[in-house]
Amino acid sequence: MQDKVAVVTGAGRGIGRGEAIELARQGAAVVVGEVDADAANEVVAEIVAAGGSAVAGIGDCSEVDAAEALIKRAIDEFGQLDALVNNAGILRDRTLIKMTPEEWDAVIKVHLRGHYAPTRAACEYWKTAGRPGHIVCTASTSGIMGNFGQTNYGAAKAGIAAFSVIVAQEMKKYGVNCNAIAPAARTRMTEGAYGEIAGGEEEFDFWHPDNVAPFVTYLCSDAAAQISGKIFGVQGDAVEIYRPHTSVAVITNDGKRWDxxxxxxxxxxxxxxxxxxxxxxxxxxxxxxxxxxxxx
Ligand SMILES: NC(=O)c1ccc[n+]([C@@H]2O[C@H](COP(=O)([O-])OP(=O)(O)OC[C@H]3O[C@@H](n4cnc5c(N)ncnc54)[C@H](O)[C@@H]3O)[C@@H](O)[C@H]2O)c1
Known part of the structure; x- marks a missing residue:
């Protein structure tokens, strides 16, 4: 990632923080996209203290103006954009019957518009500039498998997986690849869900959020430019690949409409x-x- 420039949304904590820090560690200048200014500034300070380059991009990435400003910040500050990691997300878990329209809309907006808006702005830049680019989207096993109590989140995450596959097809001719990850890690979002499993300081902490970053950094690099439209499970030291929904059986009616x-x-x-x-x-x-x- 030497001399490259990356934007990571929701990079103030959790998985996004790890991604921003790893991208910077590998040489990229990073725009730390966040709605929470304090969290963003802490990550920027951490990257700069370690000798890296980073600036904060404060705003709600699901708002078109803020998303466009985020992409513009990378270009104004560092002269170019090479990679976009769409990571920002929220949960509003509730079974369907109890789910309010506000809980539904909030999750759909942050995840789906929060992917659409920065990706659209970045793709327009790459097309106009005639430069290659790399996009990593953040789906979830909830969208792939379906998790109880998450109709809003699962629908958004399944949408992100489809979004990613379609962006990959549309942007192929411009030299832009796009992939999605379904991560799993212990963060504020999953508080209490994933206990610490490391037995001691020396042992590998499987659910640590920073474990997601190395594969995402690889996907952001030119070395992975040939990989596109794929969905990966990423947790601990495990990287999985998902086969897209595939028709597995068929019945037909001898060429006639069914009753x-x-x-x-x-x-x-x-x-x-x-x-x-x-x-x-x-x-x-x-x-x-x-x-x-x-x-x-
Ligand atoms: N942690 C997991 O096990 C897990 C599993 C599957 C998917 N994910 C996905 O990974 C991503 C990161 O999750 P996390 O676990 O690190 O969560 P987290 O809550 O620790 O961090 C998310 C960050 O995104 C920021 N954010 C939220 N909405 C934003 C917006 N509109 N604009 C800008 N920033 C915004 C938050 O302020 C926060 O700092 C999310 O998309 C989440 O859905 C996480």
Whole structure:
């Protein structure tokens, strides 16, 4: 990342903080995007104290003006933009029946508009400047598998995964790659969910938020320019890759329109061929890495 410039949203704490610090450690000048000025300034000070370059970009990244200002700050301050990490996020967990429109809208806005607005501004810059670029979006296993009590968050995160795949296709001709990660780490967002599992100072702390940053830094580099439109699980020392939703079985009706009554028996064949069970499943229980099997 030497002589490169990166913007990280929500970089004042948690996973984003780790990403900003690692990008700077690898030589990038970093714009620390944050809605919380104190948190941003602390990260900037930490990077500068370690000999790196960073400035704060204060504002709500889901507001178009603030997102455009964030991208402009990188160009004005450091002369260019090479990588954008869309990381900012919030939770408002509630089962659907109890969920208020405000809780729904807040999560959809911060995550989806919070990805759209900086990405649009960065892509416009890369197209106009004729420069290559790298984008890392932040999805979640909640969006891929579906986590109980998170219809708002899961819908936003599934949207981010789709957004990322489509941006990758649209920006290919401009030399911009775009990937998404589904991280897992112990942060303010997951307070209490992931216990400290390191047995001592020497031992690897699997759920430490800084464990996400090395792979994200790689995705922000020219060395990963050929990787695009992919979704990775990142936690501890584990990097997974997800296969996109894939059709696994089909039933047809000899080239004729179906009668709804036919499905009473025909749907059984569809499920039998697919190996899937018809009812609602707890897909999160199938995660390769979860807090339950890691002694949280
Ligand atoms: N921690 C996990 O296990 C986990 C799992 C899956 C996905 N994620 C995702 O990773 C990302 C980072 O989460 P975290 O766990 O580090 O959370 P965190 O709460 O520790 O940090 C998020 C940061 O984003 C900032 N932020 C929130 N809204 C913002 C906005 N509109 N504009 C600018 N900054 C904003 C917050 O002030 C905060 O500093 C989020 O997108 C989250 O959904 C985290």
């Amino acid at each position: 709804p009554n036919d499905f009473i028996t025909a749907s059984e064949a569809l499920f039998a061929e697919s190996g899937l069970t018809p009812g609602a499943e707890n897909m999160m229980a199938k995660l390769r890495y979860s807090m339950t099997d890691r002694g949280a």
